[in-house]
Amino acid sequence: MSSRPFPLLLTITVLLLTLPTVASAGDDTARRKKLVACVNKELTAENKEFKLKDAELKTLTMIVDREVMKEPLKKPSTEEQKATLKRIEGEAKAKLPKVDLKTIDKMMATLEAKAAHCSADVMK
Numbered sequence: 001m002s003s004r005p006f007p008l009l010l011t012i013t014v015l016l017l018t019l020p021t022v023a024s025a026g027d028d029t030a031r032r033k034k035l036v037a038c039v040n041k042e043l044t045a046e047n048k049e050f051k052l053k054d055a056e057l058k059t060l061t062m063i064v065d066r067e068v069m070k071e072p073l074k075k076p077s078t079e080e081q082k083a084t085l086k087r088i089e090g091e092a093k094a095k096l097p098k099v100d101l102k103t104i105d106k107m108m109a110t111l112e113a114k115a116a117h118c119s120a121d122v123m124k
Contacts, residue, residue, distance in 0.1 A: 031122050036065050038118035039111070046110050050103055056096055060107065063091045075123065085112055 040061045047057050067088055076084065089108050096104070 032069055035118055035122045036068050039064055039115055042114035059095050063088055
């Protein structure tokens with residue numbers, strides 16, 4: 001054991017330095033899941049107005065979920081928020097061709113407001 005103190009010390013140091021990062025990543029994932037659940041709940045409640053079929057609503061929530069899970073969990077700039085909404089809108093138009101464009105526009109406006117509300121709750 002006396003011939004290996006440096007590698008052991010190095011291993012312990014690396015472990016101690018990376019543990020907070022792993023814990024932080026776990027917190028980040030938990031917050032993302034909480035944000036996704038909140039947004040999905042809000043979209044489901046708003047579906048009374050949109051009148052999407054169950055399969056269409058599921059497709060929309062999956063699009064939103066993927067986008068939330070890939071973005072860094074931080075307060076986005078206005079430009080980042082607009083870009084994210086454009087990506088969601090584009091994918092929604094492609095994957096929900098039977099949904100009226102006015103309905104998709106309403107969904108995006110609602111999504112923007114509800115995502116901001118959910119984000120404020122999660123980032124507390």
